[in-house]
Each structure stands twice: as structure tokens, then as C-alpha cells.
Amino acid sequence: MMYRANIRPAWVVLVLLLFFAIAFALVKNSESSSSTKKAKSVEKTPIVNLDQFPTNEKCLRCHGQSKYIFENAESKKISYKRMYSELIISRNEYYISNHKGFKCTDCHSEDYSIFPHPGNLRMEAKANCIDCHGGDEKFSKFKFEKIDSNFTASVHSQKHSEEFTCWMCHNPHTYKINARTNENMQETVAYDNLICLNCHGDITKYELLTNKQQPNILKKHDWLPNQATHFINVRCIECHAQNKDTLIVAHEIVPKNLAVKKCESCHAQNSILYASLFKYNVQENIKTKGWFKGLFLSETSTIGPDQNNTLNIISLVLFGLTILAILIHAVIRIQKSH
Amino acid sequence: MENHSEPLYLYPVWIRLWHILNALFCLTLIITGLSIQFSNPTIIVRFRVAVAVHNVAGVLLSVNYIIFFIGNLFTKNGAYYVFEVRGYFSRLKSQFHHYTIGVFKKEAAPFPVTVDSKFNPLQQLSYVAVMYVIIPLVILSGLGLLYPEITINNLLGISGLDYTDLLHLFCGFVVTIFMCIHIYFCTFGKTALSNFKSIINGYH
Numbered sequence: 001m002m003y004r005a006n007i008r009p010a011w012v013v014l015v016l017l018l019f020f021a022i023a024f025a026l027v028k029n030s031e032s033s034s035s036t037k038k039a040k041s042v043e044k045t046p047i048v049n050l051d052q053f054p055t056n057e058k059c060l061r062c063h064g065q066s067k068y069i070f071e072n073a074e075s076k077k078i079s080y081k082r083m084y085s086e087l088i089i090s091r092n093e094y095y096i097s098n099h100k101g102f103k104c105t106d107c108h109s110e111d112y113s114i115f116p117h118p119g120n121l122r123m124e125a126k127a128n129c130i131d132c133h134g135g136d137e138k139f140s141k142f143k144f145e146k147i148d149s150n151f152t153a154s155v156h157s158q159k160h161s162e163e164f165t166c167w168m169c170h171n172p173h174t175y176k177i178n179a180r181t182n183e184n185m186q187e188t189v190a191y192d193n194l195i196c197l198n199c200h201g202d203i204t205k206y207e208l209l210t211n212k213q214q215p216n217i218l219k220k221h222d223w224l225p226n227q228a229t230h231f232i233n234v235r236c237i238e239c240h241a242q243n244k245d246t247l248i249v250a251h252e253i254v255p256k257n258l259a260v261k262k263c264e265s266c267h268a269q270n271s272i273l274y275a276s277l278f279k280y281n282v283q284e285n286i287k288t289k290g291w292f293k294g295l296f297l298s299e300t301s302t303i304g305p306d307q308n309n310t311l312n313i314i315s316l317v318l319f320g321l322t323i324l325a326i327l328i329h330a331v332i333r334i335q336k337s338h
Numbered sequence: 339m340e341n342h343s344e345p346l347y348l349y350p351v352w353i354r355l356w357h358i359l360n361a362l363f364c365l366t367l368i369i370t371g372l373s374i375q376f377s378n379p380t381i382i383v384r385f386r387v388a389v390a391v392h393n394v395a396g397v398l399l400s401v402n403y404i405i406f407f408i409g410n411l412f413t414k415n416g417a418y419y420v421f422e423v424r425g426y427f428s429r430l431k432s433q434f435h436h437y438t439i440g441v442f443k444k445e446a447a448p449f450p451v452t453v454d455s456k457f458n459p460l461q462q463l464s465y466v467a468v469m470y471v472i473i474p475l476v477i478l479s480g481l482g483l484l485y486p487e488i489t490i491n492n493l494l495g496i497s498g499l500d501y502t503d504l505l506h507l508f509c510g511f512v513v514t515i516f517m518c519i520h521i522y523f524c525t526f527g528k529t530a531l532s533n534f535k536s537i538i539n540g541y542h
């Protein structure tokens with residue numbers, strides 16, 4: 001009995017040990033298999049410690065792509081979400097833009113470093129161009145104050161009040177100075193016109209600001225001779241903005257009834273085309289090619305002698321005098337014949 | 339004002355046809371030319387239409403001019419455009435006096451129309467100037483504008499096209515002034531309309 005009694009507890013301990021060993025192994029195995037699964041799923045888009053990236057990359061990891069991944073703090077589930085297209089910032093464009101040197105939080109709240117972002121940040125007031133560039137001697141040649149006053153007088157600002165900000169046309173994440181630096185006039189024209197077409201050629205954006213039906217730009221400009229040539233070579237603002245020769249880029253967009261429609265407004269000496277961009281181009285030509293070549297042999301000329309205003313006036317006066325002479329002669333003849 | 343009893347057959351069919359076509363083409367070219375010159379969407383003819391019509395009318399006027407030129411070379415009509423230089427100035431003065439003073443006093447025309455002399459000295463001068471100088475120049479400069487590659491590239495720093503353009507406009511303007519005066523002077527017949535009838539039926 002004693003023998004039996006001595007053996008039994010040993011077996012029990014052994015079986016218990018074995019049981020714990022198996023249970024431990026099973027739990028371990030299940031843990032390791034779940035972590036492998038997790039590891040496998042993360043392998044596709046691994047969650048990386050964001051601190052190893054420069055500041056902007058922390059933001060661009062989500063805002064630089066069309067989808068983002070995050071771990072739900074409560075369910076611990078990994079989720080994929082589509083990034084709202086307006087919130088996607090293209091790295092390629094941002095890092096060659098004029099604002100590339102800025103940290104995201106230079107313009108946006110530091111609180112954006114918290115994720116999920118606090119809801120009240122949506123209402124964050126955004127700085128306009130003048131907030132940073134106004135009154136700065138370094139930027140005086142760009143005449144930001146004049147641009148601001150022109151913009152305030154523009155039909156965009158007048159009709160849409162504060163809803164219409166600089167960012168409607170100039171994306172601060174992609175904005176790149178163009179008219180002053182690009183020597184290819186057609187590229188400058190395309191760049192500038194794309195800004196207008198962003199809304200005037202895209203009904204979803206156009207309807208954000210108005211309930212009016214979007215006009216068909218091609219049909220509206222049906223009267224314009226050589227429409228395609230004009231669209232390629234002339235900026236929209238040349239006809240649709242109050243051109244001031246002190247600004248390269250006019251910002252005072254005028255109502256449609258005040259838009260330029262007469263050919264001679266452009267195809268004449270001292271035309272509006274000379275007021276800004278082309279005048280600037282001629283000045284640049286003079287600087288680079290000298291007075292004679294730059295001024296007299298400038299290829300930017302759109303003038304024709306047929307639109308010389310003095311000649312037009314002289315010819316109209318001469319024509320008027322001829323008709324007047326005929327009328328006087330005819331009246332005297334009729335009087336004498338009676 | 340001219341005084342003759344028997345009607346003179348002065349305008350053969352080809353002259354009348356050429357004249358009416360020339361008048362129509364000139365009128366079309368003036369209207370479309372003005373529309374191009376002072377183009378805006380509200381003017382008489384839209385730019386695109388004006389350019390097309392102007393080009394076609396210009397070519398037709400040129401063809402019509404060639405007919406006139408050849409016709410004048412081979413028919414006696416050309417003789418009316420040749421005039422005696424000797425004493426011409428005094429004849430011109432006399433005609434000018436008639437138009438400015440004599441006509442109001444109902445004086446007889448100093449150079450009545452005859453089979454040998456269809457035009458008075460002032461008409462001779464203006465018709466020769468218009469038909470042998472201005473119209474050829476307007477046609478040639480028009481060709482230069484239609485085919486800009488045939489114009490000289492650069493003269494004194496200015497494109498040859500600009501000179502061509504200026505010449506075309508000057509000639510077009512002269513033709514316009516000529517047409518106004520020409521139409522008015524056509525009212526100087528027996529009655530205000532008799533000269534217009536003559537160029538239709540051929541009899542003066």
C-alpha cells in the first residue's frame with residue numbers, strides 16, 4: 001500500500017506538469033501564430049515608427065497617398081481608409097514648390113500631430129498670402145499688397161466674399177512661381193489658364209461656389225476667331241482681368257460684360273497685351289538682347305500698322321470730310337436747281 | 339449736264355458686266371475690310387465670316403481686273419484711258435472749275451461725252467490712277483497678305499508684312515473714297531439717275 005501510496009502523487013505531479021506544458025505550448029503557439037498573422041498583414045504596409053521621418057513625412061505618410069492605415073485604438077483592428085482627394089498632398093509637387101521649405105505645422109496647427117486629429121481643427125482659420133508675405137521687404141517686388149487690393153476688387157472676391165480665398169486659385173502645396181521665371185511663354189499661358197480651368201472647367205468645383213449652370217467655355221468663346229490659337233497663346237486674365245502694367249499677373253477679375261471683346265484692344269499698339277506680360281517680356285528682351293534686337297526685333301509683338309490709332313483717326317476724319325464735301329455740294333446743287 | 343441729242347452706245351456688254359461685278363466686289367471688300375479692321379463681335383460682319391468673304395471677293399476682283407486689263411489691251415475701250423499730256427493741266431482746271439462753280443450756274447460741261455472721249459479730264463486722271471495704280475497695288479498687297487511667305491521678312495527692322503498691310507489699307511481707303519465720289523458724280527447726268535441707267539443699258 002505504501003508503495004502504491006508513494007507512486008500515485010508522483011504520477012499526478014507528472015501528469016499535471018505535462019498538462020501545463022501542453023497548455024503553455026498551445027497558448028504560446030496560438031500567440032505566435034496570431035503575431036505571425038499580424039506580422040504578415042502589416043508586412044504589406046508596415047506600421048513604422050513615424051519619429052524616424054522628417055516632420056513633414058509624418059503627415060505625408062497618410063496625406064501623401066490615396067489611402068491611409070491606422071490601428072483602431074479600441075478594437076485594436078488595423079483599418080484602411082481612402083484619403084479625401086482634397087487632402088492629398090503630392091510629394092513630387094510639394095518638394096519643388098515655392099513653399100517646400102516649410103514644415104506642415106508652420107501653417108497648420110501643432111495639434112495635427114495628434115491622431116485621430118481633433119475635430120475642431122477642421123474649423124482652423126487658414127492664412128492667406130498677405131498674412132505671410134504682406135509688408136515684407138523681401139517680397140516687395142511681387143507687390144502682394146497691390147495683388148490683395150486688386151483681388152478684393154475682383155468679381156471673385158465681390159461675389160463670393162470670404163469664401164473665395166487665395167487658395168481657390170493658388171494651391172499653397174504646389175504653387176510655383178512661373179510668369180517671372182519661365183522663359184517659355186506658352187508654358188506660362190498654360191500654367192495660368194489651368195488655374196482658371198480648375199473651377200471653370202470642372203463642374204464639381206464650379207458648383208461649390210454658385211448655383212448657376214456652368215457655361216460651356218468653348219461655346220461662350222465661339223465668337224473668338226482662331227479660338228484654339230488664342231487659348232494656347234493668351235492667358236484668360238488678359239481679357240478677363242483689369243490689366244495693370246505694374247503687375248505681371250492681374251488679379252482684378254472683371255464681370256463678364258467688361259471682358260475684352262474687341263480685336264483692336266489687343267491687336268494694336270499700346271494694347272492691353274503690352275500692359276503686363278508682353279511688356280514684361282519686351283523689357284526682359286531688352287535686358288538680355290540689348291535695345292535694338294530686344295525692342296525692334298522682338299518676337300512678342302502682336303501689333304500691326306493697320307491698328308495704328310492715329311492712322312485710324314486720320315482715315316476716319318478724311319472719310320468724314322469727303323462725305324461732308326459731297327453733302328454740301330449736293331445741297332447747293334439742289335438749291336440752285338430750284 | 340452733257341448735251342447731245344442722239345443716244346451714244348458707249349458701254350458694251352463686257353464693260354457693263356465687268357463694271358457691275360467690280361462695283362459689287364469693291365463694295366463687299368470695303369464692308370468686310372472694315373469689319374476686319376474694326377473687328378468686334380457686334381460689327382457688321384463677324385470676323386471669321388468677314389475674312390473668308392474678303393479673301394474670296396479679293397480673288398474674284400483680281401480675276402475681274404485681269405479681264406478688264408486684257409479687254410482694254412485688245413479693244414478700243416483702252417484708248418479712253420490714254421490722254422494727251424500737253425495742255426492737260428488747263429483742261430483739268432477747267433473741269434475742276436465746272437464742278438466747283440459752273441455746275442451751280444447750270445453751265446454746260448466743258449468736255450461733253452462723245453464716242454471718242456468718254457471721260458472728262460478729272461475722270462481720266464482718277465480712273466487711270468484707280469484702275470492702273472491703286473487696284474493693282476491693292477491686289478498685289480492683298481496677295482501678300484494672303485500668302486505672307488512671299489513678302490520680305492524684314493526691312494529696317496520691320497516685317498515686310500507690316501508694309502504690305504499698310505499699303506493694302508491705304509489702297510483700300512483710296513478705293514473707298516473714290517467709290518463715294520464716283521457714285522456722287524454719277525448723279526451729274528441729264529437727270530440724277532440717267533448715268534446709272536446708262537451703265538445698265540449701255541447708252542449714254
